[in-house]
Amino acid sequence: MQETALKGRKFAGSNRAPKTYSTARTCAHKGCGTQLSQYNKREHCYSHAPTKYPRLRGRIVKAEA
Numbered sequence: 001m002q003e004t005a006l007k008g009r010k011f012a013g014s015n016r017a018p019k020t021y022s023t024a025r026t027c028a029h030k031g032c033g034t035q036l037s038q039y040n041k042r043e044h045c046y047s048h049a050p051t052k053y054p055r056l057r058g059r060i061v062k063a064e065a
């Protein structure tokens with residue numbers, strides 16, 4: 001009799017650590033000593049992270065007076 005069932009290995013999740021970045025990192029901004037989370041892959045703290053503006057379909061938004 002042919003065996004058709006797929007066999008898998010028992011899931012062993014105990015020896016798998018979550019990916020972490022180096023501990024005790026601080027913000028890359030000059031003079032900012034905000035400590036970053038080891039799970040945060042960014043180089044800046046929340047307030048120094050480069051601001052990303054949402055894409056506005058090619059329109060250039062100007063501050064008009």
Ligand SMILES: [Zn+2]
Pocket residue numbers: 027028029032033034044045046047048
């Ligand atoms: Zn900062």
